[in-house]
Amino acid sequence: xxxxxxxxxxxxxxxRFGPNIAVDNLDLRLAPGEILGLLGPxxxxxxxxxxxxxxxxxxxxxxVLIKGQSLHEAAVLAKQQLxxxxxxxxxYPELTxxxxxxxxxxxxxxxxxxRAEAVxxxxxDCGLTEVGRRxxxxxxxxxxxxxxxAQAILHRPPVVILDEPTVGxxxxxxxxxxxxxxxxxxxHSVILSSHILPEIQAVCGRVMIVNRGRVVYxxxxxxxxGKNSLILELARPxxxxxxxxxxxxxxxxxxxxxxxxxSLVQDTDPRDAVVAQAVQHGWGLRELRMETKTLEEIFVELxxxxxxxxxxxxxxxxxxxxx
Amino acid sequence: MNNVFAIAGHETRRIFxxxxxxxxxxxxxxxxxxxxxGAVVQYVSQSxxxxxxxxxxxxxxxxxxxxxxxxxxxxMPLMTMRAFAEERKSGxxxxxxxxxxxxxxxxxxxxxxxxxxxxxxIGLLALxxxxxxxxxxxxxxxxxxxxxxxxxxxxxxxxCGLFISSLTREPTIAAVGSFAALLVIWLLKMPAxxxxxxxxxxxxxxxxxxxxxxxxxxxxxxxxxxxxxxxxLFLWLTVLRLDMERN
Numbered sequence: 328x329x330x331x332x333x334x335x336x337x338x339x340x341x342x343r344f345g346p347n348i349a350v351d352n353l354d355l356r357l358a359p360g361e362i363l364g365l366l367g368p369x370x371x372x373x374x375x376x377x378x379x380x381x382x383x384x385x386x387x388x389x390x391v392l393i394k395g396q397s398l399h400e401a402a403v404l405a406k407q408q409l410x411x412x413x414x415x416x417x418x419y420p421e422l423t424x425x426x427x428x429x430x431x432x433x434x435x436x437x438x439x440x441x442r443a444e445a446v447x448x449x450x451x452d453c454g455l456t457e458v459g460r461r462x463x464x465x466x467x468x469x470x471x472x473x474x475x476x477a478q479a480i481l482h483r484p485p486v487v488i489l490d491e492p493t494v495g496x497x498x499x500x501x502x503x504x505x506x507x508x509x510x511x512x513x514x515h516s517v518i519l520s521s522h523i524l525p526e527i528q529a530v531c532g533r534v535m536i537v538n539r540g541r542v543v544y545x546x547x548x549x550x551x552x553g554k555n556s557l558i559l560e561l562a563r564p565x566x567x568x569x570x571x572x573x574x575x576x577x578x579x580x581x582x583x584x585x586x587x588x589x590s591l592v593q594d595t596d597p598r599d600a601v602v603a604q605a606v607q608h609g610w611g612l613r614e615l616r617m618e619t620k621t622l623e624e625i626f627v628e629l630x631x632x633x634x635x636x637x638x639x640x641x642x643x644x645x646x647x648x649x650x
Numbered sequence: 651m652n653n654v655f656a657i658a659g660h661e662t663r664r665i666f667x668x669x670x671x672x673x674x675x676x677x678x679x680x681x682x683x684x685x686x687x688g689a690v691v692q693y694v695s696q697s698x699x700x701x702x703x704x705x706x707x708x709x710x711x712x713x714x715x716x717x718x719x720x721x722x723x724x725x726m727p728l729m730t731m732r733a734f735a736e737e738r739k740s741g742x743x744x745x746x747x748x749x750x751x752x753x754x755x756x757x758x759x760x761x762x763x764x765x766x767x768x769x770x771x772i773g774l775l776a777l778x779x780x781x782x783x784x785x786x787x788x789x790x791x792x793x794x795x796x797x798x799x800x801x802x803x804x805x806x807x808x809x810c811g812l813f814i815s816s817l818t819r820e821p822t823i824a825a826v827g828s829f830a831a832l833l834v835i836w837l838l839k840m841p842a843x844x845x846x847x848x849x850x851x852x853x854x855x856x857x858x859x860x861x862x863x864x865x866x867x868x869x870x871x872x873x874x875x876x877x878x879x880x881x882x883l884f885l886w887l888t889v890l891r892l893d894m895e896r897n
Binding site: 381382383384385402403404406407409411413414415416417418419421422426430431433434435436478 | 744
């Protein structure tokens with residue numbers, strides 16, 4: 328899929344609000360057929376990023392290309408490729424679901440003859456067929472959210488951008504919306520933001536963790552699985568190279584004078600070899616422990632402050648010190 | 651252009667599903683009717699002078715349409731206040747900004763949407779003197795000029811109201827702001843009466859001075875141009891304001 332041109336390409340996206348930097352030099356690519364999850368604590372810059380991707384906010388620096396069209400120079404062409412559900416569904420309480428969706432169809436330039444069909448199929452996809460004639464203001468929050476979602480997929484855009492689509496819903500509605508998003512992912516590319524981890528794991532193919540306006544992690548959602556590491560404490564540690572030569576060890580990192588972390592080649596377990604070597608060379612083994620990281624641990628590690636993010640751009644630690 | 655009509659149709663629909671529009675139409679009609687009936691009764695009571703110095707079109711038409719300007723000045727801010735302020739407050743402005751439509755189309759659509767309501771209001775005003783048609787000879791050209799002037803005047807009110815509404819997120823502030831702005835431009839007539847070198851300028855800028863000739867049936871293209879330019883200026887300012895919003 329990497330060979331296909333990206334649907335969305337954002338380069339060096341930066342947004343300042345006065346002295347505050349909400350989004351700092353963020354790069355983002357979305358390939359066709361991908362569900363990308365934007366994960367981050369509250370106020371990390373997820374919504375700001377999405378508002379920039381949809382043309383609701385002009386970036387202070389950087390640019391957004393949608394299917395090769397610049398959102399700044401060819402805004403109308405670029406926006407035709409987008410469906411956007413903001414944090415608050417943009418619905419008019421005084422209209423019925425049908426009236427509202429017909430208006431949205433008109434806004435997106437769906438010709439009159441195909442409008443009824445588009446409204447019907449979008450309602451069917453979002454489970455709104457029964458409530459078409461009801462006033463949006465009288466619907467529950469979950470149904471209003473679905474109306475917002477129906478609006479975003481009405482014109483069958485190649486890219487659907489959803490900002491916290493399950494906020495404020497009950498568990499059953501959350502399940503329904505999630506399965507709807509998975510369904511969407513078969514025919515559309517989706518960017519989804521959330522601060523709820525299981526949600527991202529449940530629906531996304533790729534996860535991007537954003538913290539303080541910067542991307543600190545960007546990998547497939549299961550990339551961390553099988554990537555275990557060994558924590559090793561030795562009374563008399565040898566040169567790092569000796570450890571790195573053990574079969575199955577991909578890298579060695581000294582945590583302090585005696586503690587080391589060995590990153591492992593996927594699906595290998597060199598614990599026996601490490602023990603044998605330790606005995607043979609008299610390293611004085613004190614501790615040996617397998618460490619498996621979950622996405623949650625990665626998330627907490629990357630977003631809870633002082634630890635410098637390992638996957639961040641080269642300039643990141645210096646900037647963080649400055650901030 | 652289709653986008654403009656889609657937005658205009660939506661705006662009109664939203665205006666007419668709200669009780670506010672019907673309340674405004676009802677109350678306006680009540681006041682217009684009161685003024686109209688009063689003018690007719692007064693004209694009849696002075697029937698001796700009928701068709702000698704003052705004609706019925708003059709008396710009834712000028713009386714009704716002259717007072718209508720003040721009623722419209724009070725009512726139009728209520729009709730334009732929601733246009734952008736409420737959409738911003740409820741987050742629906744995002745829908746317009748994310749859709750493949752330009753800012754000019756958005757503003758023109760909103761403007762035309764409100765103008766449909768204005769046409770309903772002016773239609774009601776046209777019907778009142780028309781009720782006299784079976785019994786008296788009316789100077790239709792003169793009444794038409796008065797109505798046309800009202801239309802131009804409300805166009806200006808609408809454009810200014812839309813601009814003020816685009817500045818804030820509180821509809822009530824938008825209403826108070828548009829009323830104040832319109833009243834100040836209206837009252838430029840006051841310094842125009844002072845003896846000063848600037849007096850003609852103030853007189854030219856005042857919203858109402860251009861209506862006084864139209865209401866007497868004098869159609870001057872300079873007056874028409876004033877209202878059209880006024881409208882275009884404020885619509886353009888609204889586009890600029892919305893563009894600033896994204897930055």
